[in-house]
Amino acid sequence: MSIMKSVNDFLMRLSSKLKGGGDKAIEKQKKKGKNTARERIEDLLLDEDSFLEIDLFVEHSVKDFGMDRKELAGDGVITGYGKVHSRPVAVFAQDFTVAGGSLGRAHSKKIVKVMDGAAQAGIPLIGINDSGGARIQEGVESLCGYGEIFYRNTKLSGVVPQISVILGPCAGGAVYSPALTDFVFVVDRISNMFITGPQVIKTVLGEDITQEELGGALTHATITGNAHFYTKSETEAFNTLKKLLSFLPANSNENPPVRSSIPPDQPLGDDVIPDNRSQAYCVKDIIRGIVDASDFLEVHEHFAANMVVGFARLAGRPIGIIANQPRVLAGVLDVDASDKAARFIRFCDCFNIPLLTLVDTPGYLPGADQEHAGVIRHGAKILYAYSEASVPKMTVIMRKAYGGAYIAMCSRHLGATFVASWPCGEIAVMGPEGAANIIFRKEIAAAENPEEYRQKMISEYEDKFANPYVAANKGYVDTIIRASMTRESLIKVLSRTGQSRKGHPHGNIPL
Amino acid sequence: MENNLDKLIIDDTEYVTEVPEHSRKPYEGVPDPSEIKAFIPGIIVEIKVSEGDSIETGTVLLLLDAMKMHNEVCSGKNGIIGKIHVSAGDSVQKNQLLINLIIPE
Numbered sequence: 001m002s003i004m005k006s007v008n009d010f011l012m013r014l015s016s017k018l019k020g021g022g023d024k025a026i027e028k029q030k031k032k033g034k035n036t037a038r039e040r041i042e043d044l045l046l047d048e049d050s051f052l053e054i055d056l057f058v059e060h061s062v063k064d065f066g067m068d069r070k071e072l073a074g075d076g077v078i079t080g081y082g083k084v085h086s087r088p089v090a091v092f093a094q095d096f097t098v099a100g101g102s103l104g105r106a107h108s109k110k111i112v113k114v115m116d117g118a119a120q121a122g123i124p125l126i127g128i129n130d131s132g133g134a135r136i137q138e139g140v141e142s143l144c145g146y147g148e149i150f151y152r153n154t155k156l157s158g159v160v161p162q163i164s165v166i167l168g169p170c171a172g173g174a175v176y177s178p179a180l181t182d183f184v185f186v187v188d189r190i191s192n193m194f195i196t197g198p199q200v201i202k203t204v205l206g207e208d209i210t211q212e213e214l215g216g217a218l219t220h221a222t223i224t225g226n227a228h229f230y231t232k233s234e235t236e237a238f239n240t241l242k243k244l245l246s247f248l249p250a251n252s253n254e255n256p257p258v259r260s261s262i263p264p265d266q267p268l269g270d271d272v273i274p275d276n277r278s279q280a281y282c283v284k285d286i287i288r289g290i291v292d293a294s295d296f297l298e299v300h301e302h303f304a305a306n307m308v309v310g311f312a313r314l315a316g317r318p319i320g321i322i323a324n325q326p327r328v329l330a331g332v333l334d335v336d337a338s339d340k341a342a343r344f345i346r347f348c349d350c351f352n353i354p355l356l357t358l359v360d361t362p363g364y365l366p367g368a369d370q371e372h373a374g375v376i377r378h379g380a381k382i383l384y385a386y387s388e389a390s391v392p393k394m395t396v397i398m399r400k401a402y403g404g405a406y407i408a409m410c411s412r413h414l415g416a417t418f419v420a421s422w423p424c425g426e427i428a429v430m431g432p433e434g435a436a437n438i439i440f441r442k443e444i445a446a447a448e449n450p451e452e453y454r455q456k457m458i459s460e461y462e463d464k465f466a467n468p469y470v471a472a473n474k475g476y477v478d479t480i481i482r483a484s485m486t487r488e489s490l491i492k493v494l495s496r497t498g499q500s501r502k503g504h505p506h507g508n509i510p511l
Numbered sequence: 512m513e514n515n516l517d518k519l520i521i522d523d524t525e526y527v528t529e530v531p532e533h534s535r536k537p538y539e540g541v542p543d544p545s546e547i548k549a550f551i552p553g554i555i556v557e558i559k560v561s562e563g564d565s566i567e568t569g570t571v572l573l574l575l576d577a578m579k580m581h582n583e584v585c586s587g588k589n590g591i592i593g594k595i596h597v598s599a600g601d602s603v604q605k606n607q608l609l610i611n612l613i614i615p616e
Contacts, residue, residue, distance in 0.1 A: 204578060205552045206602060223533075278526045280516060305531070329534060330519050330526035362521045368538040402522070434522030 017056050017073045021097030029097050034168060034190060035234050037078050037093035037101075040128050044238040045091065046082035053080040055113065060106040065137040072098050075106040076131070079114040081123075084242050087250065087257075090118035093128035096168050100132030103174065107135070108145025115152040122251035124161040126241070129178060130168030146173045153180035157507035158350035160251045163244070165237055166191040166227070171215075179226065182347055182508055183244065183299070185237045186217035186227040193220055193227075218302075225303040225336060243297055247311040247318040248351055252504050255352050256318040261491075262293040268483045273360070273399060277426070280330070283308055283323045283358060286398065290356075290487045292316065300340050306330075307337035309344040314356070315491040320348035323358035324409065326399075333405050334365040335378040342381035343511040345389055350508050354392040354494060357410040360399040362431060379408065381511050386414040390505060392497035394490055397421040397468065397477065402430050412476045418493045420486070421468035421477045428470075432462040544587045547610040549603045553577030557599055560610075564592045572610055575603070590614040 001009070018038070020026065026036055035044065042051050060067065060075050076098040081090050092111050094101035111127075118125040134142040156162055157180065164178035165185040170193045178184045178193070186193075194215035201207050201214070213219060221230035229244075231237040249256045268289035273281055288294035291312035298310035306329040309322050322341050324331035348355055364375060386393065386408070394417060395410045406427055412419050421427065429435065436457040437444070447453035464470075471477040481489050517530040542548070556574040560566060567589050575582045593611035597603060 206604065207552060278524055280526070280528045305529075326526075326528065328529045328531065330521065330528040332519075332521065334534075362524065362526060365534070366521060369536060430522040431524040433524045437523050 013057075020073050020095050021099070025097035032190075034096070034130070036097060037095035037128065037130065040165075040167065040234065040238070041078060041080075041082070041091055041093050044235060045126065045128075045241070046084060046089075047086065050083040051080055051091075052082065053078060055079055055110045058106050058110055060104050060138075062104065062138055062141075067137050070099070072104075074098065075104060075110065076101050077103075077107045077110050079110045081114075081117065081121075084245050087245070088121065088123045089126055089245070090114050090121070090123055091126045091128070094131040094168075096130045096132070099135065101130050101168070102132050102135035103142055103145050104135035104138040105141040105145055108142070108149060111145075112148050112152060115149070115156060118160050119152075119156055122160060122253065124163065124245060124248065124250060125156065125181075126163050126165065127177065127181065128165045128167055129170040129174065130166075131174060132169060133172045133174050143173070146177070149177050150180060153177055154507065157182075157509070158252055159504055159507075161245070161248045161351065163241060165241065166193060166217075167234060167237075168192070171195070171197055175226075179510055183228045184220075184226060185229045185231065185241060186220055187234055187237050188217045188230070188232050190234065191217040191220070191227075221302045223303075225300065225340065227303075228299050230302060240297075244311070247297065247313075247353070252350055252352070258318075259292075259313060259316045261313075261315040264289055264291060264487065265294040268486060270482045270484045272483050273424070277399060277431070278330075280327045282327045283325045283331070283360065283398075286358060287312065287321055287323060290314070290490070291319075291321075296321070299344060304334070304336035304340045306332055306334065307341050309341060311353075314487070314494055317494055318353055319356050319494075320344060320353045321356045321358065322410070324361040324405075326360050329365060331361045331400075332363060332365040333361060333379060333382070333408060334370055335373045335375050338375070338378040338380075338382050339511045342385040343508065345382070345385035346506065346511070347508050349385070349389040349391050349505060352391060354497065355386075355389060355394065355410065356490065357386075357393070357395040357416075359395060359397045359401045359406070359409040361402065361405040361409060362400050363402045363405045379404075382408045383414065386410045386416075388506070389415075392417045392494065394493055395419045396481075396486060396490075397425040397427060398483075399424055399426060400431065401425065401427045403428075412478075417497060418490075419477050420479050420481045420489060421472065422483050422486075423468065423480055425468035425471075425477070425480070426466040427468055427477065428465045432458045432466055435465070436461045545590070545593075545612045545614050546608055547572060547584060547586070547612060549575060549605055549607045549609055550584070551575070551577045551582070552605045553582070553603060555597050555599050555601045555603060555609075556581055558595060558597070560592050560595075562592050562595055566590060566592060566612075573597075584609065586612060588612065588614050 077094050079092040162181035163183045164181045175193050220227035296312045308325045410416050440457040444450050444454045519526045554576045556576045558573045570586045571583045591613040593613045
């Protein structure tokens with residue numbers, strides 16, 4: 001073949017492969033309000049013209065069930081490397097237009113190759129899931145494919161950031177690859193995740209439930225906590241993903257990218273929280289008053305809202321923030337909040353991101369429900385995660401820091417680098433009412449006017465213990481600062497903490 | 512915003528805060544051993560006891576077809592079979608009452 005003939009032959013083969021499942025299938029994909037796999041990678045995720053595709057010409061070798069007559073472009077997945085805001089990433093996108101994006105041996109080998117490539121280069125891995133599931137014609141080969149992907153998700157955990165974007169169905173065993181990654185994005189009315197679909201549930205159990213209710217985007221964002229980011233459109237999902245990447249290093253040996261420092265739009269005043277300790281306020285307002293440009297990227301916004309976690313910058317350096325949210329459930333710790341915080345803390349520790357903990361919590365949520373849901377087992381995860389973390393750990397006690405929850409929220413005792421309290425901080429075993437009722441129970445009962453005596457004892461306890469000075473006297477609180485000085489103090493702490501330790505301290509096991 | 516705030520009491524202190532729906536669920540208590548309920552939805556295959564029978568802990572009361580298995584539903588206590596609410600062939604929902612057991616004091 002002459003050179004030009006071979007080039008023309010190549011171009012013809014290429015254009016057929018680039019069409020994926022063909023015009024009809026693409027039209028169907030569009031009708032569902034979905035972009036194609038190629039659009040997702042090239043138009044929505046990566047910098048323009050940065051995509052280098054690999055394995056476009058990979059083909060399956062299955063002979064059974066008429067598969068030998070089926071040509072599947074790229075075997076239903078697009079893989080390669082590219083750049084996001086000029087920083088390299090590895091990427092794969094399942095192509096629903098090709099055999100429903102079903103996962104066969106060749107398909108999985110392509111994903112595995114790009115995962116190994118991410119590991120070798122030390123760059124983040126982004127997976128876009130849109131697949132009907134296992135390619136049944138391939139039997140155990142397909143299961144083998146999933147298994148090899150799960151194995152690598154685990155081995156890469158804590159080494160490079162792994163992000164999953166669910167943009168279509170992701171059902172059965174397939175759900176476990178995203179579940180092993182660090183962050184999962186879902187899009188309203190496009191994403192679906194479940195182990196067993198509504199049809200099977202209906203047949204086997206007689207339970208009627210819609211696909212949306214069972215495993216739609218909102219379900220995973222609010223109830224199960226499987227999804228970390230919930231967006232209204234694919235475009236919004238990828239924009240949020242790019243923002244997320246801007247806080248993260250390429251791998252666990254690097255430090256997160258530093259930018260120039262920008263002061264918050266609305267700096268904190270000294271009276272940012274209400275006078276009454278039982279009055280709610282939104283802790284996100286406090287966060288925005290501390291961090292650069294008041295810019296806070298919240299993770300798990302709709303799940304366990306009594307705990308707020310997310311990324312921001314302080315003097316240009318990325319930090320991970322963990323904060324009790326008095327606005328919801330008074331900011332108590334419970335099963336879900338514990339899981340949420342613990343996994344976030346461990347992620348930050350994997351990738352050299354310093355932690356800032358903002359404390360205002362009355363304690364653990366009481367009740368048989370919580371006890372039986374395993375609040376002991378789940379609550380222990382926060383203690384473990386904070387104690388284990390070796391990144392700089394800064395804690396600000398804003399108001400209530402009671403009992404076990406005080407210890408859990410990155411106290412000095414769990415190895416905090418720096419603990420500050422605002423003047424209205426209350427570090428005690430419990431709130432004044434509860435404490436007075438226990439300590440003076442006999443005296444209250446015997447008093448001539450029990451209620452009057454009770455109030456007197458409450459205010460006595462309040463004067464004595466509802467302040468940060470007892471803890472500061474012992475050195476458990478390093479310093480007492482006015483709210484308005486918070487940002488300045490934290491920047492000083494951060495500037496004296498060195499750069500990251502090198503290496504791979506631990507993975508980021510799903511919690 | 513303020514109108515969806517509720518009260519939550521922790522250690523005798525009352526907090527004004529949002530209480531999400533799923534946190535309001537009252538505690539359902541320990542299951543009553545005198546009520547034999549379906550632990551999974553399915554179809555009754557066979558009822559192995561009759562009303563008035565004396566039975567012991569572990570006696571198989573009925574077979575429930577679910578998840579492609581004939582599941583044995585057993586008694587958790589010694590007692591006498593009270594009312595039987597279902598018959599073979601019935602489809603039952605999860606937690607549906609199947610049999611009342613009379614447990615001696």
